[in-house]
Amino acid sequence: KLSCGSSHIVKEQGGTMGPELTDIGLQRGPQYLRQALVEPAAALPNSTLRVQGPGYSEFLPVRVVMKDGAEVRGFRINEDLFTIQLRDQSGNFHSIRKSNAEVIRKEPNTSLMPSFAGKVSDADLDDLVAYLSSLGGAQ
Numbered sequence: 001k002l003s004c005g006s007s008h009i010v011k012e013q014g015g016t017m018g019p020e021l022t023d024i025g026l027q028r029g030p031q032y033l034r035q036a037l038v039e040p041a042a043a044l045p046n047s048t049l050r051v052q053g054p055g056y057s058e059f060l061p062v063r064v065v066m067k068d069g070a071e072v073r074g075f076r077i078n079e080d081l082f083t084i085q086l087r088d089q090s091g092n093f094h095s096i097r098k099s100n101a102e103v104i105r106k107e108p109n110t111s112l113m114p115s116f117a118g119k120v121s122d123a124d125l126d127d128l129v130a131y132l133s134s135l136g137g138a139q
Contacts, residue, residue, distance in 0.1 A: 001124070008021045010022050015091065017087065021132065024132050024136060025133045025134050029133075033129050038117040039115060040113040060108065061073070061111070062106050063104075063105045065102045067100055072086055073088065073089070074087050074088035077093070082098055083095055083097055084101075
């Protein structure tokens with residue numbers, strides 16, 4: 001109903017825009033999950049990966065304005081001295097030469113996930129939190 005599956009993987013199904021959520025119920029409590037749904041950037045996690053990764057920087061939002069005025073916003077996939085690679089909210093991959101960019105703005109402490117505050121009923125929000133809390137439990 002909220003298209004969460006287009007951005008998140010659960011049990012090997014879904015999209016790759018956001019963290020994998022198969023075990024999120026073991027990793028985060030219901031209060032945290034509710035807050036993440038209504039205020040996505042309020043308390044960003046260090047990581048949701050089973051293997052220790054770089055933390056939230058694995059989903060660092062970046063805005064790039066090219067010298068011709070074109071703009072790309074997405075999360076950083078990779079970066080080196082000369083290029084930055086992003087995946088935009090449509091799932092498209094962009095490899096950008098930094099020398100072609102006018103502005104590269106990294107946006108820490110922000111989230112590309114939309115807030116569901118006021119967009120779903122309290123009952124639907126309760127159901128979603130209950131579902132997420134159940135993930136990672138006994139199979």
